[in-house]
Amino acid sequence: MSFAVETQLLFRRKMLELMRQPVWIIAGLSSPLLYLALFAPLLQALAGGPGFAGKSVLDVFVPGIIVLMAFGSGMGAGWVTIIEVDTGVLERLTVSPASRFALLLGTVLRDVVWLIIPALLVIFVAIPLGFHPNPAGTVVLLAIASLITAMVSAISGALGIKLRQIGSLAAVVTGLQLPLMLLSGILLPLSLAPSWMVVLAHIDPMYYAVEASRVLANGSIVNGTVVTAFGALGVLTALSLWWATGVYRKALA
Amino acid sequence: MQTRQAATGTVSIRDLRKSFSVGRKSIEAVSGLNLEVGRGEIFGLLGPNGAGKTTTLRMLATLVPIDSGEAMVAGIDVRRKPKEVRRRIGYVGQLGGADLPATGRENLLLQGRLYGASGSDASRRASELIDLLALGEFADRPARTYSGGQRRRLEVALGIMHKPEILFLDEPSTGLDPQNRANLWDQLRGLNEAGTTIFLTTHYLEEADALANRVAIMDHGKVVAEDTLLELKRRVGGGTFVVRTALPASELEDLRAALANLAPISGAWLDGEALRLRTSDGRAAVAAVAAVAQLLETRDVPLAALSLSEASLDDVFLQETGRSLRDAGQNNAETVR
Numbered sequence: 001m002s003f004a005v006e007t008q009l010l011f012r013r014k015m016l017e018l019m020r021q022p023v024w025i026i027a028g029l030s031s032p033l034l035y036l037a038l039f040a041p042l043l044q045a046l047a048g049g050p051g052f053a054g055k056s057v058l059d060v061f062v063p064g065i066i067v068l069m070a071f072g073s074g075m076g077a078g079w080v081t082i083i084e085v086d087t088g089v090l091e092r093l094t095v096s097p098a099s100r101f102a103l104l105l106g107t108v109l110r111d112v113v114w115l116i117i118p119a120l121l122v123i124f125v126a127i128p129l130g131f132h133p134n135p136a137g138t139v140v141l142l143a144i145a146s147l148i149t150a151m152v153s154a155i156s157g158a159l160g161i162k163l164r165q166i167g168s169l170a171a172v173v174t175g176l177q178l179p180l181m182l183l184s185g186i187l188l189p190l191s192l193a194p195s196w197m198v199v200l201a202h203i204d205p206m207y208y209a210v211e212a213s214r215v216l217a218n219g220s221i222v223n224g225t226v227v228t229a230f231g232a233l234g235v236l237t238a239l240s241l242w243w244a245t246g247v248y249r250k251a252l253a
Numbered sequence: 254m255q256t257r258q259a260a261t262g263t264v265s266i267r268d269l270r271k272s273f274s275v276g277r278k279s280i281e282a283v284s285g286l287n288l289e290v291g292r293g294e295i296f297g298l299l300g301p302n303g304a305g306k307t308t309t310l311r312m313l314a315t316l317v318p319i320d321s322g323e324a325m326v327a328g329i330d331v332r333r334k335p336k337e338v339r340r341r342i343g344y345v346g347q348l349g350g351a352d353l354p355a356t357g358r359e360n361l362l363l364q365g366r367l368y369g370a371s372g373s374d375a376s377r378r379a380s381e382l383i384d385l386l387a388l389g390e391f392a393d394r395p396a397r398t399y400s401g402g403q404r405r406r407l408e409v410a411l412g413i414m415h416k417p418e419i420l421f422l423d424e425p426s427t428g429l430d431p432q433n434r435a436n437l438w439d440q441l442r443g444l445n446e447a448g449t450t451i452f453l454t455t456h457y458l459e460e461a462d463a464l465a466n467r468v469a470i471m472d473h474g475k476v477v478a479e480d481t482l483l484e485l486k487r488r489v490g491g492g493t494f495v496v497r498t499a500l501p502a503s504e505l506e507d508l509r510a511a512l513a514n515l516a517p518i519s520g521a522w523l524d525g526e527a528l529r530l531r532t533s534d535g536r537a538a539v540a541a542v543a544a545v546a547q548l549l550e551t552r553d554v555p556l557a558a559l560s561l562s563e564a565s566l567d568d569v570f571l572q573e574t575g576r577s578l579r580d581a582g583q584n585n586a587e588t589v590r
Contacts, residue, residue, distance in 0.1 A: 006367065009366050009367060013352070013355070016354075016355065016359070017352075017354050020354050020395075086348070087349065087351070087352075087353060088347070088348025088349045088350035089350050089352050091346050091350055092344070092346070092350030092364075092411065093367070094316060095314050095315065095316060095342070095344040096339060097336055097339045097367070097368065097369075098367045
């Protein structure tokens with residue numbers, strides 16, 4: 001059996017699992033729309049101010065929301081992995097000849113798809129409200145967001161195997177999410193932040209993604225910020241997938 | 254139960270060892286194990302919790318790395334070619350492994366495809382197993398709606414979906430009620446008659462008795478006895494009988510010690526609310542019965558029942574380890590598996 005077929009089978013399994021959980025679907029779709037409905041109006045007062053000069057508030061806010069969604073889409077992987085360890089599913093799949101990387105990718109690809117669908121919904125809903133996306137820039141933006149989801153999904157899944165307790169995993173993942181998100185300038189541009197925070201933001205990979213996402217939403221694709229984001233996130237995602245595959249390989253020893 | 258001799262090993266283990274670190278201590282879970290399982294056998298690895306059975310099985314199924322020693326499964330070296338071994342074995346762990354949100358049929362189809370079957374072949378095989386293991390009524394319902402027995406049958410079906418040369422079962426009937434257990438045993442016998450070699454671990458004496466052609470009894474990581482059921486029981490020798498009194502359980506130990514000191518008795522053990530007594534020589538049984546009756550009368554202990562008993566696997570375990578298999582698990586740390 002080829003690696004591609006194994007991955008496709010395991011991806012399909014994960015998609016079916018998602019489709020059978022309407023609560024996940026509703027939550028996945030409603031959270032970003034709630035940000036648009038309940039948070040974006042608060043920013044209207046900042047229009048024209050620092051960080052928003054010459055732009056619609058949504059041109060700054062929506063790309064940030066998509067990066068936020070990218071992080072959130074991958075976070076849940078570890079929860080399900082723990083359930084699969086507890087029910088013996090992972091053990092059964094590990095005894096099969098399926099590649100460990102395919103086992104990991106089934107979940108990662110599902111999470112990426114489950115990022116792109118709600119992200120497109122947010123973009124289409126935001127357009128009539130004043131968001132001005134560039135089509136090519138949006139495609140590249142979704143590619144960067146997909147790298148974040150893949151990285152977070154792989155790390156979350158591997159942490160699930162290592163920690164094996166939902167409470168511990170939740171503490172680690174949400175404990176990482178908050179500082180990474182706040183330092184990235186997702187909700188408000190870092191041009192509003194004190195200089196020490198701007199310096200600190202440069203060690204946060206999410207910062208590069210958010211900066212690039214705003215440049216891309218404005219249609220500037222060939223840009224140093226975009227290249228930096230792709231480079232940093234590409235390397236980090238590759239490292240995360242490599243590490244997580246190793247964890248799957250030793251999963252149940 | 255029909256006895257079969259081990260042929261050239263479908264499973265062949267030489268000096269197998271595995272240790273785990275628990276804090277700063279290293280605990281040897283499997284200590285130099287040697288076993289041979291032939292094609293077509295139902296081989297039972299019997300022992301209390303913490304004896305090292307599951308660790309052994311998980312090493313053979315490529316789930317746990319082997320520290321040292323040699324393990325060949327279906328003629329393939331487990332350490333050198335684990336992926337080849339995986340293609341040839343079926344494995345049903347203690348946790349089962351059925352994907353609960355998916356239907357039984359979906360579980361089977363995915364399992365078949367992962368082992369390389371085409372969609373149509375996997376579908377045909379799934380239908381075959383649904384019939385064979387009587388899963389038809391609920392095969393298209395999510396597995397999370399199954400009863401314990403139904404789920405276990407699905408898990409066995411998953412283990413043999415790709416027609417493995419050998420099926421590894423870890424404590425197959427744990428958690429099942431007596432009816433479902435008997436039903437599962439029937440299904441496993443059927444699979445074995447159809448040609449599947451079965452290697453199972455169990456801590457249930459009844460399960461080993463009911464299913465296995467040959468048994469290895471494990472304790473503290475080592476095999477303490479290995480043979481056909483008949484030979485193991487014959488090896489115990491002497492006579493075995495069970496004494497029940499009206500004494501409360503708290504006073505039985507004192508009585509056991511007194512009975513153990515009687516001349517014809519070679520061993521006395523508590524077995525729940527009963528006492529199991531053994532004589533080293535079958536001819537001494539009559540004298541032993543008389544001596545027991547006299548002691549009970551002297552102590553004014555009312556006798557509720559006294560029966561001669563066939564030697565059991567527990568007697569074999571008692572003889573080899575000095576402990577009852579029924580009690581041993583409580584004393585062994587199950588943290589080491």
